[in-house]
Amino acid sequence: MSPDPTRDPTAPEDRPTFVTHLECGLTGEAYEADTLRGLSRAGKPLLVRYDLAALGRSLDKEALARRPAELWRYREFLPVRRSENIVSLGEISTPLIRLSRLEPAGGMLLVKDEGRLPTGSFKARGLCMAVSMAKELGVTRIAMPTAGNAGAALAAYATRAGIESYVFCPDDAPEPTISEIAYQGAKVYRVNGLINDCGKIVGEGKAAMGWFDLSTLKEPYRIEGKKTMGLELAEQLGWQLPDVIFYPTGGGTGLIGMWKAFAELGATGWIGAKRPRMVAVQATGCAPIVKAFEEGKEFAEPWPDAHTIAHGMRVPVAVGDFLILRAVRESGGFAIAVSDEAILEAQAEAARTEGLLLCPEGAATLAAYRQALADGRVAPGERAVLFNCATGLKYPMPPVTARLDRHKPIDYAAL
Ligand SMILES: Cc1ncc(COP(=O)(O)O)c(C=O)c1O
Numbered sequence: 001m002s003p004d005p006t007r008d009p010t011a012p013e014d015r016p017t018f019v020t021h022l023e024c025g026l027t028g029e030a031y032e033a034d035t036l037r038g039l040s041r042a043g044k045p046l047l048v049r050y051d052l053a054a055l056g057r058s059l060d061k062e063a064l065a066r067r068p069a070e071l072w073r074y075r076e077f078l079p080v081r082r083s084e085n086i087v088s089l090g091e092i093s094t095p096l097i098r099l100s101r102l103e104p105a106g107g108m109l110l111v112k113d114e115g116r117l118p119t120g121s122f123k124a125r126g127l128c129m130a131v132s133m134a135k136e137l138g139v140t141r142i143a144m145p146t147a148g149n150a151g152a153a154l155a156a157y158a159t160r161a162g163i164e165s166y167v168f169c170p171d172d173a174p175e176p177t178i179s180e181i182a183y184q185g186a187k188v189y190r191v192n193g194l195i196n197d198c199g200k201i202v203g204e205g206k207a208a209m210g211w212f213d214l215s216t217l218k219e220p221y222r223i224e225g226k227k228t229m230g231l232e233l234a235e236q237l238g239w240q241l242p243d244v245i246f247y248p249t250g251g252g253t254g255l256i257g258m259w260k261a262f263a264e265l266g267a268t269g270w271i272g273a274k275r276p277r278m279v280a281v282q283a284t285g286c287a288p289i290v291k292a293f294e295e296g297k298e299f300a301e302p303w304p305d306a307h308t309i310a311h312g313m314r315v316p317v318a319v320g321d322f323l324i325l326r327a328v329r330e331s332g333g334f335a336i337a338v339s340d341e342a343i344l345e346a347q348a349e350a351a352r353t354e355g356l357l358l359c360p361e362g363a364a365t366l367a368a369y370r371q372a373l374a375d376g377r378v379a380p381g382e383r384a385v386l387f388n389c390a391t392g393l394k395y396p397m398p399p400v401t402a403r404l405d406r407h408k409p410i411d412y413a414a415l
Contacts, residue, residue, distance in 0.1 A: 115391030129225030230261025362388030
């Protein structure tokens with residue numbers, strides 16, 4: 001990583017941020033904040049820690065309610081110190097959409113539709129934060145492995161920040177995302193392997209190329225951006241958390257981030273003791289977290305021969321496995337795998353019955369919700385939130401074959 005020579009490390013801070021230090025997610029070892037860092041000495045993710053008592057004294061819910069409906073409204077809970085370093089493309093608050101036709105009687109089924117964010121996925125939350133912090137800490141070159149959406153968000157924010165970006169994705173990643181990555185200014189390469197193979201290329205090339213490695217959870221700030229899903233959800237629900245949250249889990253940043261958000265909100269006294277059960281949703285063709293959960297293990301074993309149509313969940317090895325499993329267990333939740341057939345069925349059903357286009361990973365949460373209702377792990381009367389993590393528009397849809405010849409008489413009754 002080559003530092004930005006124009007950066008003045010002595011420039012005054014102008015944003016109220018309450019960051020105290022970074023902490024190893026496994027050992028608890030503390031590290032100084034505001035310096036560029038990857039994994040901890042134990043090779044595990046670093047978590048950002050805040051002075052939550054001071055934060056709670058400096059901001060109240062009423063002041064928060066007057067701010068624009070966007071991610072940066074939570075700035076006291078976020079790490080960026082200087083406003084000039086914020087790299088933004090308009091990270092709006094995403095809507096909660098009720099699926100009243102699909103929900104059971106007496107229950108409430110809500111979808112948080114993250115497909116409305118810049119670059120069409122929740123990856124914008126993590127990447128706007130990580131790129132802003134990279135800019136603040138003087139990074140000039142970033143590299144990242146991706147299933148597609150994270151690369152699209154990196155490309156957009158890095159280009160906006162004037163940072164060079166290199167992106168490596170499995171060669172079967174969804175075509176529109178690969179084109180989007182390239183068009184938005186990153187150097188993108190298709191790799192004949194899975195996301196962990198792409199990660200190896202980044203790891204092995206970073207010394208020679210001067211890259212800062214922005215892989216999932218290998219730097220501390222993507223999780224802070226993803227945490228805003230939890231802050232936003234709590235605020236949207238009047239500071240009353242739902243009974244259960246279904247999250248499509250690849251690297252698990254969002255699940256870990258939301259669990260962190262709820263702990264931070266609890267420490268500031270903004271929410272009571274009630275927490276949702278966190279459900280990690282994976283595909284039957286790649287379910288390392290589900291297997292570890294069921295076997296009572298702290299860490300997951302690499303999943304051999306990983307395959308699923310839900311590319312974002314095709315992550316055979318996750319560096320934050322123990323943090324996902326910890327959040328799921330602490331919350332009294334569970335991990336569940338759904339088949340590709342169930343994902344496609346759920347996707348079609350949400351589109352046809354509710355008019356809501358889900359991405360395959362979002363559809364997996366609907367399939368998992370139904371499976372959990374059927375096996376009794378979720379009760380019909382509970383309030384459940386599903387995460388649709390990307391716009392359905394980036395993925396293949398069934399072809400349309402019906403045609404009309406405008407030069408011939410049209411049989412309207414047969415339409
Ligand atoms: C559409 C989609 N859903 C889910 C995920 C998994 O997200 P996470 O890494 O936070 O578990 C990804 C990640 O690539 C994704 O692109």
